[in-house]
Amino acid sequence: MKNNKILIRCLCLALVGVITFWFYYRQIDVVQKFSLLTEDIKYLVRSGLGKVPEADPSTMIVAIDEHSVNELGRWPWDRKVMAELIGKLSGASIVCLDIVFSEPTNPASDRLLAKVFADNGNVITGFFFRPTASQKMSAGQLDILHDSAYSNFTLLDEVAGVKEFPAAELNIPEIDQAALAHAFFSTEPDLDGLYRRYPLVFTYRGYLYPPLAIQMVRFHRNRQAALTLDRDGICNFEMGEIRLQENYFGLNFYDPAQSTMISAVDVLRGKVGPERFKDALVLIGITESGVFDLRPTPVDPVIPGVWIHYTALNNLLNNEMLHGAPGLDYLLIALALAFIFLASRIRLFTLRFLCYFGVLGAILVLANYLHIVHNLWVHEFYPLAGVFLLAASLEATAFFFTERRASTLKKAFSSYVSPALVGEIMANPDHLVLGGTEREISILFSDIRGFTSLSEQVTPGQLVEMLTAVHNPMTNIILKNMGLLDKYIGDAMMALFNAPLDLENHAGCAVRSALEMLDQLHEINRSFADQGLPEIDVGVGVNTGKCIVGNMGSKVRFDYTAIGDAVNLASRLEGLCKTYHCRVIISEFTANCLDEELLLRRLDRVRVKGKQESVAIFEPMRRNEKNEVLCRHFVNAMDLYSAGNFAEAKAAFTQLETEYNDPVSSVFSGRCRDFQQAPPEVDWDGVHTLTDK
Missing domain, CATH: 3.30.70.1230 (Nucleotide cyclase, GGDEF domain)
Incomplete structure (x- = not known):
């Protein structure tokens, strides 16, 4: 009976473990939606704790907002207006457009806008991808676009994990030719329609292209991005201190109310002067609700699309991207199930259930801690679900096996070897x-x-x-x-x-x-x-x-x-x-x-019994002013001792013993006294030979 009970408990653990790991690995859509809901709670917790990160003050959005549309007329504006607006941003480090000028208009206006782009030398134009091919691109347009693709990449396998698009909506050639670079502003929602992730790369006609935020950081910091890709997509992305191992990174959202957003009309009217944009990173985008460039996110159900790029830009600048940790997810699932399995052995019903809820609470606390402090994107739904399933199955098993269980030694193996060794074994x-x-x-x-x-x-x-x-x-x-x-x-x-x-x-x-x-x-x-x-x-x-x-x-x-x-x-x-x-x-x-964190006092050079070689020995001390002064005087006394000036050395050691209550100095004071009475051999090398072990 006892063996059967153990076997069934182990089967419950194995079955729940396999189910939980399988659902996590397969990412079933229905289950994934529940997982996304639990992850969004972390944003509420973060906000409640006042731990929302702050955006870089050098970043800002120049918004084509309702106020601007009311003043200047409905969008799209004449490109002369856009030329004037962008011309006032010439002092910025980078100006990036979350807008595409895909159709020619008045030739003079188009030429003027292109000239401003060229004169400024800091404008990155945006384009977007289409899910279906709608028009053919000229070879010239594609050549211009290719110049902004990733050039430093390594393919370890066929890149099947990176999304590929059949078509792109580009700017007219005259405008694209005048721009510093180009980047896509296409983003993708999760299964539930909310925007939580930001892509690092999309492919188009065999080329790998960066999004707006990546391109802005590349040119602002003059950094080259290096990618390594395999069949699942990006396995390593490096750009300066930025390190990522996925096709997307999680958006670490800021407070929209605290973000720097300036109305375009205020720039045009001179209410915001050019000095405001000195060395800044500026995104120009549409926030007016009538244009329908709005996105739902976990922190705001309706937010302008340009704010997604603003968030990603600041995440990259501050190295605050939310990044996944599949290994940590697997470990968290395993540990949660292991703790539940161990807790189920507790005889007292109340204490046992307190442990169950303690594990649940620990998972939530850990997930929020890793999210807020370490920017880790933990999928806590899976360990939570595994805990519920395993606890329910084990309690059902215990209900059918009601006989008393003999107490056994727990963790017998771990009692005589270390936990680290247990893991390796x-x-x-x-x-x-x-x-x-x-x-x-x-x-x-x-x-x-x-x-x-x-x-x-x-x-x-x-x-x-x-x-x-x-x-x-x-x-x-x-x-x-x-x-x-x-x-x-x-x-x-x-x-x-x-x-x-x-x-x-x-x-x-x-x-x-x-x-x-x-x-x-x-x-x-x-x-x-x-x-x-x-x-x-x-x-x-x-x-x-x-x-x-x-x-x-x-x-x-x-x-x-x-x-x-x-x-x-x-x-x-x-x-x-x-x-x-x-x-x-x-x-x-x-x-x-x-x-050099610790202070080391050299005590002596000794020759232990049975050995010919001598070895220097030290006393480690915490670094502070008193210890540093003591060590400095001790070194001087030791120099006298090593030189055979035992009288002067004894006086120095005695002074240290008196002033600093230093017991080590008393040892050498006594040794100096002994050497005064019985001097060492002529060839004495200062090494102290030990006569016992």
Whole structure:
């Protein structure tokens, strides 16, 4: 019965997982519409929290609005008027038209408009694509258009994922020839008719074309766009600091009321002077409702089409595009289902359902956080739906299996190996074989000072509680800094960084962990004092070097660990903390890997027992004025010590010990006293040789 119950629960998890992943992968239209509705809630949350991003002040819309139409007459205007308007924008960095002049009018007006384009040298004309071919383009028109297509691209496969159009509505050749460049202003709504996305590329007659916003940023920043495409479309898009991996990016909408929109008639009448447009990026578009260039969006049901391009332009300038994260969506679905599966094991009904709703809330909070803070476009509908389906199926299963369940050990595997290692083992079962690989790692050893005498002062029960109170927060610090807890050795602990998974700046993570452990020690001792328990002290040693890392042991029991001289040296460094009266000592190999964020005090050069080579050791310290002054004076004292001027060195160390209460200086003060009484050998090289481990 028990086995059947487990089997059915696992089948529920597998079935719901497959269904959820399949619907996400297939993007079924009906389901996708529900997904879009849930995603729009994030815009409301963002607005309610006052986290709406701000547009770049250098961007603006010159609007052919109702006020302009009332003053100058219905659209379209004589192109002399447009020439006058654009002529007043000559100081702008880029002027882009969300308008197409596809038919010739008065030849003089057309020539005047083209001349203004040429004189300004900053005008990008717009065109749009048609779903059906309606007219033939001349070879000259196509040549002009081709000049503005993407030129730096790599095709990895047939580009089937990029939308292709059979026809385009272009400007008359005279106008297009005078323009700086050209770009399409066609956009596409989602399934429910709302505009949430902005295209990076459409194809026409074998060429890849950019939209208005991309073209404006290209010429404004003088950046070349580089595309890599495969059968699904864009797999990599780079333009300066802009990086995208999809055919579209999500529009990160601004508050329309806060956007800079200037009436065209105010520009023509001189109410807004040329200085207002100095080095600006200007979009000219129609906002008058009678022209019907209106678009529904999640933030406004009726908004001018030019505002879509304005939003995209600012997204690109500020690098605030909403971009998808399919891998994160898959991970979120998997984690949500896993948490629900685990929560269903809770016996107490109320607590179990609180966990269910907690997972739902966590998904919503995470989705909104990623949207607002990291501009990530998470499809939270699918993990939410998966949670509902799995919780319902598991509760139905539990209803039919009413017998008591024996309590079992949870996460037995994770109790003796790290979660990071569990993930690697599950992904690569072959790693369970004995043996290892050589890799550079940073090793941290930590030990409680005077543990033997401490055990004599408290009861065994209190001793266990104290060890737990120390190990819990110290372990959390290691895991937070991406370390792997290798093992507990009584009161000591050993941690690895850069194993089993690669970790950049692993030496920095190890040293940062050591310093954070010292900070945590103050809190632990404060808690012990409140309980009437004795305070403790720790020593931490950190070394970096190449080791053999992997599964060690026997076929019936293995231990993921590291072996090598670098591990032994890390252990010796931890022991040296007692010798030098400090709490953290790192080797020169670790010090060489650190940045300048931390202050390093060079303590000595030592030769450990059993080794001929010496190694420099350092004490890491947080950078502040007091520590910098201490280190500077300590270096001067060490120079005297290394030169054999033991009397002067002793005086310098004694002064540091007195002024800064520096226990390390007291060690060298005593060593100088000893050398005064029994000078070192003539060939003494300043290296301190250790006689024990």
